[in-house]
Amino acid sequence: MFDLTSLGNSVIEGDDEQVRVLTNQAISANIEPLVIINEGLIGGMNVVGQRFKVNDMFVPEVLMSARAMNAGIELVKPLLAGGEMTNKGTVVIGTVKGDLHDIGKSLVGMMLECSGYKVIDLGVDISPEEFIAAIKENDGKILALSALLTTTMLAMKSTIDECLEQGIRDKVKVVIGGAPISQEFSDQIGADGYAGDAAAAVELVAKLLLDATMVAR
Numbered sequence: 001m002f003d004l005t006s007l008g009n010s011v012i013e014g015d016d017e018q019v020r021v022l023t024n025q026a027i028s029a030n031i032e033p034l035v036i037i038n039e040g041l042i043g044g045m046n047v048v049g050q051r052f053k054v055n056d057m058f059v060p061e062v063l064m065s066a067r068a069m070n071a072g073i074e075l076v077k078p079l080l081a082g083g084e085m086t087n088k089g090t091v092v093i094g095t096v097k098g099d100l101h102d103i104g105k106s107l108v109g110m111m112l113e114c115s116g117y118k119v120i121d122l123g124v125d126i127s128p129e130e131f132i133a134a135i136k137e138n139d140g141k142i143l144a145l146s147a148l149l150t151t152t153m154l155a156m157k158s159t160i161d162e163c164l165e166q167g168i169r170d171k172v173k174v175v176i177g178g179a180p181i182s183q184e185f186s187d188q189i190g191a192d193g194y195a196g197d198a199a200a201a202v203e204l205v206a207k208l209l210l211d212a213t214m215v216a217r
């Protein structure tokens with residue numbers, strides 16, 4: 001029986017070579033791709049997130065773990081294509097204008113992708129206009145905004161204001177996150193919700209899309 005804990009531990013150690021070896025072993029052992037991702041790879045990354053929060057791990061180590069997790073996800077992804085990877089809804093995600101932090105945003109994007117959403121990751125330093133163009137072009141149902149700086153948090157409000165101005169605010173749910181963000185701030189700027197980590201972000205998106213279908217009925 002393959003032990004997914006060892007795969008998670010290799011992510012925590014940031015050992016991308018070992019992650020590749022163990023992911024391939026898990027695939028050969030016929031473990032479900034989503035189980036490999038959720039319990040092995042993301043399971044390890046969740047521990048990294050918790051240890052980072054209590055200063056038990058630092059940025060270079062977090063980056064190495066993220067890279068190791070990606071190495072595993074790249075191997076598993078092709079197995080999901082066309083199978084469980086049905087599109088539950090398109091999410092446009094990015095870090096707002098003026099902000100170059102992308103680790104948390106990428107984690108959220110990856111986790112959403114692994115949970116069955118189509119994710120368009122625009123990257124960092126994205127203007128309100130760029131976000132809205134991507135929503136329109138891809139029929140995005142969720143707009144996910146990340147900000148790590150107190151100075152760039154306000155660009156989230158500008159992005160929501162631009163959605164209103166361009167008449168698409170009622171067609172898209174806006175979720176926000178990043179270290180300085182809170183539910184209170186989300187309420188203040190008229191976003192649809194805030195989540196504190198990648199797992200909570202997946203739950204939030206699922207709930208908002210479910211609520212939207214209930215209203216549409």
Ligand code: B12
Nearest residue numbers: 099100101102103104144146149150177178179197198201
């Ligand atoms: C790594 C880092 C950097 C790296 C970024 C590398 C990269 N590729 O991202 C570099 C070195 C480039 C950097 C630069 C700067 N940084 Co910096 N950086 C950090 C640091 C140490 C970690 C951030 C991180 O990656 N955390 C790990 C991830 C996993 O956590 P996370 O981002 O919070 O994401 C989680 C949640 O927030 C949530 N989430 C995130 N996004 C989203 C989006 C949605 C939709 C949802 C639902 C959830 C969600 O889920 C994620 C997963 O759990 C923080 C300190 C900190 N404690 O946050 C400072 C920090 C954010 N940086 C800071 C500063 C000041 C800067 C600089 C201005 C420094 C400078 N003087 O040059 C520049 C700004 C550059 C710019 N224009 O953006 C300050 C911000 C202070 C403030 N209050 O505004 C911080 C807080 C450090 C500090 N204590 O002073 N930084």
